[in-house]
Amino acid sequence: xxxxxxxxxxxxxxxxxxxxxxxxxxxxxxxxxxxxxxxxxxxxxxxxxxxxxxxxxxxxxxxxxxxxxxxxxxxxxxxxxxxxxxxxxxxxxxxxxxxxxxxxxxxxxxxxxxxxxxxxxxxxxxx
Amino acid sequence: xxxxxxxxxxxxxxxxxxxxxxxxxxxxxxxxxxxxxxxxxxxxxxxxxxxxxxxxxxxxxxxxxxxxxxxxxxxxxxxxxxxxxxxxxxxxxxxxxxxxxxxxxxxxxxxxxxxxxxxxxxxxxxx
DNA sequence: CTTGACATTCCAGTAAGTGGAAGGATTAGT
DNA sequence: ACTAATCCTTCCACTTACTGGAATGTCAAG
Numbered sequence: 001x002x003x004x005x006x007x008x009x010x011x012x013x014x015x016x017x018x019x020x021x022x023x024x025x026x027x028x029x030x031x032x033x034x035x036x037x038x039x040x041x042x043x044x045x046x047x048x049x050x051x052x053x054x055x056x057x058x059x060x061x062x063x064x065x066x067x068x069x070x071x072x073x074x075x076x077x078x079x080x081x082x083x084x085x086x087x088x089x090x091x092x093x094x095x096x097x098x099x100x101x102x103x104x105x106x107x108x109x110x111x112x113x114x115x116x117x118x119x120x121x122x123x124x125x126x127x
Numbered sequence: 128x129x130x131x132x133x134x135x136x137x138x139x140x141x142x143x144x145x146x147x148x149x150x151x152x153x154x155x156x157x158x159x160x161x162x163x164x165x166x167x168x169x170x171x172x173x174x175x176x177x178x179x180x181x182x183x184x185x186x187x188x189x190x191x192x193x194x195x196x197x198x199x200x201x202x203x204x205x206x207x208x209x210x211x212x213x214x215x216x217x218x219x220x221x222x223x224x225x226x227x228x229x230x231x232x233x234x235x236x237x238x239x240x241x242x243x244x245x246x247x248x249x250x251x252x253x254x
Numbered sequence: 255c256t257t258g259a260c261a262t263t264c265c266a267g268t269a270a271g272t273g274g275a276a277g278g279a280t281t282a283g284t
Numbered sequence: 285a286c287t288a289a290t291c292c293t294t295c296c297a298c299t300t301a302c303t304g305g306a307a308t309g310t311c312a313a314g
Contacts, residue, residue, distance in 0.1 A: 070254060
């Protein structure tokens with residue numbers, strides 16, 4: 001499987017597949033005589049695994065850890081859970097932060113006349 | 128006012144103050160004989176304005192626009208409101224996205240035994 | 255007069271890719 | 285067999301918004 005086919009099968013752009021090989025995340029198992037990267041089913045599964053983990057917001061480094069656990073049939077689910085819990089806390093922290101921003105900004109937007117006059121509570125709040 | 132004093136007064140690190148000058152966001156009004164940047168009250172107000180706008184999550188480019196409006200005594204509050212509304216929608220989009228992630232991840236974390244066995248619904252979901 | 259705190263510039267790195275150029279390989283169609 | 289289109293390769297630059305550090309210059313105090 002050339003990189004284009006692996007890209008389609010995994011759902012990642014070829015650029016990203018190549019990038020993941022560059023940083024040693026998911027390497028192509030071999031190269032053809034012409035130097036083309038050659039992906040097999042197992043590599044494609046790993047690429048798709050990483051894609052899904054990234055969609056969950058796991059960092060590349062976390063993906064590295066998850067991938068190692070994915071490949072380790074003797075893993076402890078506790079190890080996976082720890083990573084996921086850390087990510088969950090991060091999400092919750094970000095949610096609280098966004099909620100504060102949202103509420104204050106919504107308040108300001110509501111208070112702003114939005115007409116041709118220069119008076120603006122949004123600017124006032126920033127000044 | 129040297130950059131250190133302007134930094135303290137505005138609440139931005141000196142590195143950032145220098146960076147904002149480099150990208151033409153908030154330039155120091157003048158330089159001393161030795162080449163030190165010299166900030167006045169007005170420049171410090173702009174720096175602090177940008178700091179607060181950044182805390183609201185406005186991008187540097189949005190800050191550029193807000194700063195121009197801040198300085199324009201003939202501004203229309205409608206122009207400010209447009210920028211703020213765009214930011215608000217962005218926040219709401221991100222909130223929805225995070226909520227989805229949160230719910231699914233929380234579900235998975237709850238379903239994971241977190242013990243020494245390898246069976247793990249989190250890994251299963253990513254595989 | 256020296257020490258310490260400040261200032262300067264420039265280079266490099268961060269996260270996670272994306273875009274593009276220059277050039278080689280393969281495949282389809284004629 | 286030739287050619288065009290598509291695919292692949294590497295390498296370099298760019299993105300966001302800074303941050304860290306090195307080498308060097310300046311200023312105020314004791």
